[in-house]
Amino acid sequence: EPEVTxxxxxxxTQMGQEVILRCVPISNHLYFYWYRQILGQKxxxxxxxxxxxxxxxxxxxxxxxxxxxxDGSNFTLKIRSTxxxxxxxxxxxxxxxxxxxxxxxxxxxxxxTRLTVL
Amino acid sequence: AQKVTQAQTExxxxxxxxxxxxxxxETRDTTYYLFWYKQPPSGELVFLIRxxxxxxxxxxxxxxxxxxxxxxxxxxxxxxxSQVVDSAVYFCALSEFRNNNxxxxxxxTRLTVKx
Numbered sequence: 001e002p003e004v005t006x007x008x009x010x011x012x013t014q015m016g017q018e019v020i021l022r023c024v025p026i027s028n029h030l031y032f033y034w035y036r037q038i039l040g041q042k043x044x045x046x047x048x049x050x051x052x053x054x055x056x057x058x059x060x061x062x063x064x065x066x067x068x069x070x071d072g073s074n075f076t077l078k079i080r081s082t083x084x085x086x087x088x089x090x091x092x093x094x095x096x097x098x099x100x101x102x103x104x105x106x107x108x109x110x111x112x113t114r115l116t117v118l
Numbered sequence: 119a120q121k122v123t124q125a126q127t128e129x130x131x132x133x134x135x136x137x138x139x140x141x142x143x144e145t146r147d148t149t150y151y152l153f154w155y156k157q158p159p160s161g162e163l164v165f166l167i168r169x170x171x172x173x174x175x176x177x178x179x180x181x182x183x184x185x186x187x188x189x190x191x192x193x194x195x196x197x198x199x200s201q202v203v204d205s206a207v208y209f210c211a212l213s214e215f216r217n218n219n220x221x222x223x224x225x226x227t228r229l230t231v232k233x
Contacts, residue, residue, distance in 0.1 A: 033221075043155075043163070043209060043223040056220055089161060107221060109155075109163040 002026045004110035006092050012116045013082055021077045021113045023092030032075045033093040033107060034067065036060065043091065049075065082117045089114050120145045120212045124224035131200055132232050139195045139227045141210030147171075149215035152186065152193045157207040157226070166208075169193065171215075200231045 005024045013019050025032050034046040047057040049067050064080045075094075079086055093107040121144040131137045143152065154166040167177065169186050177184045181198045197204055210224040 035221075042225045043211075045220050045222065048220065058220070091163060106165070106168055108165070111162045114161070 004092055004094055004108050006090075006110040006113050008113060009111065010114045010116070012118065015084055015117055016081050019079050019082055019115065021079075021090050021092075021115070023075045023077070023094075023110055024073050025075055025092070025094030026096075026108055027073070029094035029096045029108075031055075031095045031107075032067075032069070033095075034077045035091040035093065035109075037089045037091065037112075038085075039088065046077075079115075082115075084117050087115055087117045120147070120150070120214050120220075120222050122210050122212050122222055122224035124208075124210055124227050126227045127225070128228045128230070130230045130232065133202060134199050135231075136196060136198050137200050137229065137231075139197075139208050139210075139229065141193045141195065141224060143191050143193065143210070143212045145191075145212060145214055147214040147216055151213045151215075153211040153213070153221070154184070154193075154195050155209045155211065155223075157209060159206070163209070166195075197229075200229075202231050202233055205229060205231045 004026055007022045011019055032049045035043050036046055037043045044060060045058050047061045047067055048055045052069060066078045068076050089112045091112045092110040095107045123142045126140055129137060150171045152169045156164040156166055167184055174186050174188055183196045185194045207226045207228045209226045211221050213221045
């Protein structure tokens with residue numbers, strides 16, 4: 001069964017460093033998402049991406065974040081200058097449809113990358 | 119904007135008890151989708167169910183059942199004859215039709231099932 005994969009499973013970085021979290025969505029999916037879950041808290045939407053551009057972003061997704069689909073398979077989240085409060089689990093998700101029509105927008109989640117900022 | 123409330127932060131039951139996890143939502147959209155996810159201690163998010171706003175029929179899947187009531191904006195989840203393996207954090211989520219790239223999660227309910 002196709003699944004979303006994420007690498008690395010755990011990333012440790014120093015405050016101020018740049019990190020790139022990688023995701024490989026399900027191959028025929030067109031919509032991609034990043035979510036964040038600070039330890040013990042709820043899952044929060046960060047950004048959605050379609051047709052090589054951001055379709056929506058939350059207030060959390062500020063200028064230090066960026067997303068990219070550098071090739072036909074990867075979807076990345078870059079944090080330019082990490083802060084302590086960026087420590088969280090980051091989930092990637094993909095779906096084969098988004099807004100419009102009667103589509104369900106069922107999002108399939110990856111296993112997450114745990115980011116620890118020291 | 120849509121909002122999901124899971125008022126129960128933590129629930130503890132003894133194995134074989136039935137347990138209901140509450141979810142109340144707010145949305146201005148007439149078409150929306152509701153979801154439940156399970157997050158076991160390993161951390162991944164496991165999809166359990168999706169329901170669209172036009173389908174109020176309750177659903178049963180094995181020991182799991184869901185009660186969707188638009189009149190009270192609730193989408194509650196019941197586990198019958200709970201087992202230790204059911205111990206996890208359960209999240210309810212809402213996605214609006216006109217904005218369904220943005221899935222909003224509730225705060226989650228931590229369920230502990232003791233042997």
